[in-house]
Amino acid sequence: MKLACWNVNSLKVRLPQVLQWLQDNPVDVLCLQETKLTDDKFPQAEIEAAGYHVAFSGQKTYNGVAILSRHPILDVVKNNPLFDDPQQRLLTATIAGIRVICAYIPNGQAPDTDKYHYKLAWLAALQQWLIEQQKTYPELALLGDYNIAPEDRDVYDPAAWLGQNLVSEPERAAFQAMLALPLHDAYRLFEQADKSFSWWDYRALGFRLNKGMRIDHILLSPSLATRCNACTIDRAPRKWEQPSDHAPVIAELT
DNA sequence: ATGGCTCCGTTGCGGAGA
Numbered sequence: 001m002k003l004a005c006w007n008v009n010s011l012k013v014r015l016p017q018v019l020q021w022l023q024d025n026p027v028d029v030l031c032l033q034e035t036k037l038t039d040d041k042f043p044q045a046e047i048e049a050a051g052y053h054v055a056f057s058g059q060k061t062y063n064g065v066a067i068l069s070r071h072p073i074l075d076v077v078k079n080n081p082l083f084d085d086p087q088q089r090l091l092t093a094t095i096a097g098i099r100v101i102c103a104y105i106p107n108g109q110a111p112d113t114d115k116y117h118y119k120l121a122w123l124a125a126l127q128q129w130l131i132e133q134q135k136t137y138p139e140l141a142l143l144g145d146y147n148i149a150p151e152d153r154d155v156y157d158p159a160a161w162l163g164q165n166l167v168s169e170p171e172r173a174a175f176q177a178m179l180a181l182p183l184h185d186a187y188r189l190f191e192q193a194d195k196s197f198s199w200w201d202y203r204a205l206g207f208r209l210n211k212g213m214r215i216d217h218i219l220l221s222p223s224l225a226t227r228c229n230a231c232t233i234d235r236a237p238r239k240w241e242q243p244s245d246h247a248p249v250i251a252e253l254t
Numbered sequence: 255a256t257g258g259c260t261c262c263g264t265t266g267c268g269g270a271g272a
Contacts, residue, residue: 034261
């Protein structure tokens with residue numbers, strides 16, 4: 001059982017790459033972020049033709065999330081019932097007995113901006129949603145773009161980024177609060193190479209110089225963490241023509 | 255040292271991303 005997530009930065013642009021990647025990596029579940037498509041424009045037929053069920057929640061221009069699955073997608077919940085939010089950033093469903101939560105956590109822009117406060121409020125409401133879902137679903141996985149680099153080793157230049165958006169103390173505290181539920185950062189269950197990142201800026205040769213951040217994560221409930229035998233970041237599609245600025249993260253369960 | 259790209263929108267160049 002393989003679970004993956006990928007911020008595709010426009011599914012309209014990236015659909016060929018998503019289909020290619022699924023051919024190369026026939027994961028059971030793929031959570032997409034930043035589809036940037038209204039639901040009437042979602043490429044459902046193409047994805048189903050590739051052998052995947054799909055659930056999606058989109059909006060124009062920004063945000064948008066989707067769950068692709070080889071298995072039936074059940075009990076879908078769009079958005080966070082505990083948080084009134086016009087932005088489409090959260091999608092929850094049950095797949096093969098696992099409660100899968102696909103999240104595009106707000107970017108936050110910069111500390112002390114309205115967007116930053118929205119991010120922290122969004123994270124607090126997500127925490128409450130996780131607590132509620134945990135009661136019903138002991139097997140739970142939260143996958144997506146968190147827009148948080150949890151530790152300094154997840155940042156190419158921690159000194160330059162000190163206190164800034166994506167690494168600030170309140171954001172990291174919100175991430176730690178999710179770990180305390182408890183959930184486990186699948187990537188850190190295993191030995192990983194230094195300077196392992198999931199996002200690289202399009203500018204400044206970010207990818208070539210490996211100036212990146214690890215901000216895309218898969219968190220697993222304890223029962224799933226014990227079943228997890230690998231977690232990797234696939235840098236390959238970041239090297240393709242017209243890439244997303246994010247790479248897919250994959251967790252493999254027994 | 256600085257900024258460096260990509261995507262969107264009823265196509266202009268500004269907003270957003272991270």
